[in-house]
Amino acid sequence: MSYATALLPHEKVLRDPVHNYIYVRHQVILDLINTREFQRLRRIKQLxxxxxxxxxxEHNRFAHCLGVYEITRQICDNFQRNYPTTTPGDGGWDDRERLTALCAALLHDIGHGPYSHTFEHIFHTDHEAITAEILTSPTTEVNQVLRKVSPTFPAEVASVIQKTYPNPQVVQMISSQIDADRMDYLLRDAYYTGTQYGTFDLTRILRVMRPYRGGIAFAMNGMHAVEDYVMSRFQMYQQIYFHPVSRAMEVILDHLLARANYLYQSGQSDDSFVPHLLLPFFNHQFDLQDYLYLDDGVLTTYFTHWRQSPDDILADLAHRFLDRKPLKSVAYTPETKPLIAPLRQLIASAGFNTDYYTATDNSYDLPYDDAYDPKVAHPLTQIEIQQPDGSLLELSTVSDLVNALRGKFSGDQRFFFPKEMLMPDQSAPELFQPIYDDFSRYIQNNQLIQPKEN
Known part of the structure; x- marks a missing residue:
């Protein structure tokens, strides 16, 4: 028996609060889970x-990746049981693709860094490119495991994640408008945030999935389960992922790392505690091993030391992040955007450096896109509904609910500023009180909208 087909003597199960059990039968999957690079995901929060x-x-990307693997395993089982290929090109499922799909599902997020999206913005990293490098670099344990299958297997798995793999069925399992990745993170994030927005009928959706020559479709009698999924995703973005306080803390994190980078680049960093593991990123000369040394805990350790920094801005931003002191925010529109400049002037007059204590941020999501464009950076396939005669209809043409959402971006733009501008503490100099009063009146008179804070 080859390593590619080697099964464990006994099926291994991992307890999971979302899927109950995660089933592992292949030796290669267990070996990948036990690699250094995959175990690192335990130390990176999902949200x-x-x-x-x-x-x-408090859940992590390790658990999410296992969940994506488990959903993909169930899809493969369903396809092999009910829609196996009988002749080449008939659009059925070829189970020889199973291991490629399972490995891609398990490893799809392995390149995420600490506080991934903020870290990417500051240091211009790309977690998808790093994922591919982890899979294909001979220096990683993941690559060594994958190469046991075949010399070309690491590149094959990477191509699924990069969406260049020749079988669209495998690609769409991992990356499409309704894929194993999205289905797991919606259910998992809803569970751990204690909300119901992300819940939908996973069992029914998996049951109505169908392979066809161009990818994956969904049976007409399962359309309402698909509608429910689309609405769940819409609600999760509005209520969880775009929450203004979470975005306010991201702004602080972004500015904290930016300030540390600025102090280092300008020769003003505190020599008493040098963030050695971040220096390759400050110098824009990092390699894969430098990247893999980082996780949330490493950054948090540096933030704790920076509390004592002689630089007042760095120390204050570290305090605000570690002790959860979010910035306040107001929503603005193109019509009210010109009001931001005078607000910044008032904030500067109160003694705040506006480079580090103000920000604008826009968060928008497209709940459903019916216009597939292969020329864009990350094209998403349409959701296809399969009729009893085998013909396909794009989801929004048969669903009034989804049609109402298609092509419409949802979200808002926000201006972030210090909470003290609205509620100055007792240590604030009294001479600033007129500035605080002017700031509050300016917001109220111009009808900028403040969110409710969680």
Whole structure:
């Protein structure tokens, strides 16, 4: 028996609060789970700063990747049981693709860094490119495991994640508008945030999935389960992922790392505690091993030391992040955007450096896109509904509910500023009180909208 087909003597199960059990039968899957690079995902939170809003959201990317693997395993089982290929090109499922799909599902997020999206913004990293490098670099344990299958297997698995793999069925299992990745993170994030927005009928959706020559479709009699999924995703983005306090903490995190980088680049860093593991990123000369040394805990350790920094801004931002002191925010529109400049002037007059204590941020999501464009960076396939005669209809043409959402971006733009501008503490100099009063009146008179804080 080859390593590619080697099964464990006994099926291994991992307890999971979302899927109950995660089933592992292949030796290669167990070996990948036990690699250094995959175990690192235990130390990276799935939702980043959202855990500072929803206190239960302490789950990590390790658990999410296992969940994506489990959903993909169930899809493969369903396809092999009910829709196996009988002749080449008939659109059925070829189970020889199973191991490629399972490995891609398990490893799809392995390149995420600490507080991934904020870290990417500051240091211009790309977690998808790093994922591919982890899979294909001979220096990683993951690559060594994958190469036991075949010399070309690491590149094959990477191509699924990069969406260049020739079989669209495998690609769409991992990356499409309704894929194993999205289905797991919606259910998992809803569970750990203690909300119901992300719940949908996973069992029914998996039951109505169908392979066809161009990818994956869904049976007409399962359309309402698909509608429910689309609405769940819409609600999760509005209520969880775009929460203004989570975004406010991301702004602080972004500015904290930016300030540390600025102090280092300008020769003003505190020599008493040099963030050695971040220096390759400050110098823009990092390699894969430098990247893999980092996780949430490493950054948090540096933030704790920076509390004592002689630089007042760095120390204050570290305090605000570690002790959860979010910035306040107001929503603005193109019509009210010109009001931000005078607000910044008032904030500067009160003694705050506006480079580090103000920000604008826009968070928008497209709940459903019916216009597939292969020319864009990350094209998403349409959700296809399969009729009893085998013909396909794009989801929004048969669903009034989804049609109402298609092509419409949802979200808002926000201006972030220090909470003290609205509620100055007792240590604030009295001479600033007129500035605080002017700031509050300016917001109220111009009808900028403040969110309710969680």
């Amino acid at each position: 980043g700063t959202a855990s500072l809003v929803f206190h239960g959201a």
